[in-house]
Amino acid sequence: MGYPGPTSRSAELYERALRRIVGAVNSPARSYAAVGLPYPVFIARGQGAYLWDVDGNRYIDYLAAFAPGILGHAHPEIVETIARAAADGTLFGTPTPYEVELAERLQAAIPSLERVRLVSTGTEAVMSAVRVARAFTGRPKVVKFEGCYHGHSDFALIRAGSGPATLGQPDSAGIPESTAAEVIVVPYNDAAALEAALERWGDQVAAVLIEPIVGNMGIVLPEPGYLQAVRDLTHRHGALLIFDEVITAFRVTYGGAQNVLGVEPDLTTLGKAIGGGLPLGAYGGRADVMDRVAPLGPAYQAGTLAGNPLSVRVALKALDILGRPGVYEELDRKGRYLAEGVLAAARRHGFAAQVNRMASGFTLFFTDRPVRDYASASTASKELFARFFREMLGRGVLLAPSRFEAWFVQIPHSQADLDETLAAADAALAAMAAD
Numbered sequence: 001m002g003y004p005g006p007t008s009r010s011a012e013l014y015e016r017a018l019r020r021i022v023g024a025v026n027s028p029a030r031s032y033a034a035v036g037l038p039y040p041v042f043i044a045r046g047q048g049a050y051l052w053d054v055d056g057n058r059y060i061d062y063l064a065a066f067a068p069g070i071l072g073h074a075h076p077e078i079v080e081t082i083a084r085a086a087a088d089g090t091l092f093g094t095p096t097p098y099e100v101e102l103a104e105r106l107q108a109a110i111p112s113l114e115r116v117r118l119v120s121t122g123t124e125a126v127m128s129a130v131r132v133a134r135a136f137t138g139r140p141k142v143v144k145f146e147g148c149y150h151g152h153s154d155f156a157l158i159r160a161g162s163g164p165a166t167l168g169q170p171d172s173a174g175i176p177e178s179t180a181a182e183v184i185v186v187p188y189n190d191a192a193a194l195e196a197a198l199e200r201w202g203d204q205v206a207a208v209l210i211e212p213i214v215g216n217m218g219i220v221l222p223e224p225g226y227l228q229a230v231r232d233l234t235h236r237h238g239a240l241l242i243f244d245e246v247i248t249a250f251r252v253t254y255g256g257a258q259n260v261l262g263v264e265p266d267l268t269t270l271g272k273a274i275g276g277g278l279p280l281g282a283y284g285g286r287a288d289v290m291d292r293v294a295p296l297g298p299a300y301q302a303g304t305l306a307g308n309p310l311s312v313r314v315a316l317k318a319l320d321i322l323g324r325p326g327v328y329e330e331l332d333r334k335g336r337y338l339a340e341g342v343l344a345a346a347r348r349h350g351f352a353a354q355v356n357r358m359a360s361g362f363t364l365f366f367t368d369r370p371v372r373d374y375a376s377a378s379t380a381s382k383e384l385f386a387r388f389f390r391e392m393l394g395r396g397v398l399l400a401p402s403r404f405e406a407w408f409v410q411i412p413h414s415q416a417d418l419d420e421t422l423a424a425a426d427a428a429l430a431a432m433a434a435d
């Protein structure tokens with residue numbers, strides 16, 4: 001099984017795209033190279049929990065655009081907000097009242113964000129946070145963790161998870177040795193390895209950059225006490241702690257993972273869900289650190305499109321919707337129901353499998369080992385994942401095309417959608433077991 005019905009229009013678009021768009025995709029993670037299908041489905045529209053491709057096939061969407069999707073597609077209040085904001089003009093190159101309100105509301109949700117800067121993507125947020133950390137400390141090096149992904153700026157692509165890991169390119173070409181030399185990579189969930197790295201290079205380390213809950217080697221949770229140990233070690237060595245919450249913020253709760261994990265970083269990066277489906281990122285944190293950014297300080301960072309009123313007004317509306325009573329409880333309930341159901345189905349059909357879950361996001365790993373770092377995540381079978389992906393696609397369920405990504409449940413997923421998905425998973429795994 002592969003596609004759910006005729007896909008001749010997707011096939012034609014793919015052929016056309018190949019001639020003008022590199023690899024026919026505008027982001028490599030969208031390629032179906034790792035799942036053994038000749039071309040990705042081209043999506044024409046979305047509504048609520050569903051997507052329709054150009055040939056009219058319908059999918060229940062758990063790809064969620066690689067995590068921003070939480071409100072569902074074409075949410076009526078978001079559509080209305082876009083129309084109203086667009087009618088007022090989309091870009092002024094000036095401060096706006098909307099960005100002031102958003103900065104206040106982000107700080108109310110994530111108290112450590114004493115000062116914030118809006119940018120347009122997660123990549124920019126992380127790149128900028130690391131720059132200000134270097135400016136503040138006067139130190140050059142960054143510690144990051146194997147299998148985490150922090151966007152595609154040069155330093156961030158040293159041993160990166162997510163798309164680079166999926167494509168077997170955890171180190172990108174085109175990055176100078178001198179940049180790689182400033183990046184120290186240690187395993188996640190291993191406080192002793194971080195301690196050893198900081199013992200050796202501590203006085204040169206500007207920042208320790210971490211996904212507090214990892215989303216980019218599949219979902220991997222911090223073990224009890226681990227993030228506190230990371231916090232203590234950074235304090236001891238005078239390095240700043242940056243939480244990359246591009247996936248986790250407004251996914252695990254209204255606010256950041258830091259709200260529920262009880263560990264406060266110096267700087268935080270945001271993206272994905274905060275934009276309500278439009279391009280928006282942010283970074284911020286301690287006022288004394290952020291005040292090093294221009295125009296107050298010597299660390300330059302800018303953006304023509306930064307804080308554009310369309311994205312910011314949509315973000316305000318997204319926060320309104322996400323802040324309503326019961327939203328996260330319901331997302332968590334649905335995430336648990338689906339994650340437990342998929343894991344039970346895999347085991348029922350005789351597969352060694354693990355599920356790691358953070359609220360409404362989870363990853364099914366085809367491995368017999370608990371997944372706690374990149375080494376254990378990499379034991380998950382590529383072949384079984386690829387087959388499972390194809391079987392699910394063929395049954396109208398769209399997942400991210402990589403064993404290192406996650407399923408994301410969204411507000412409009414109904415109980416019927418979840419049950420249809422579990423029936424599809426059961427049939428998919430039965431077909432795989434019959435091989």
Ligand code: PMP
Nearest residue numbers: 121122123149150151244246247
């Ligand atoms: N940080 C994390 C944790 C991410 O997952 C991503 C994107 N997958 C980024 C940063 C980069 O964000 P963007 O793709 O918006 O540049």
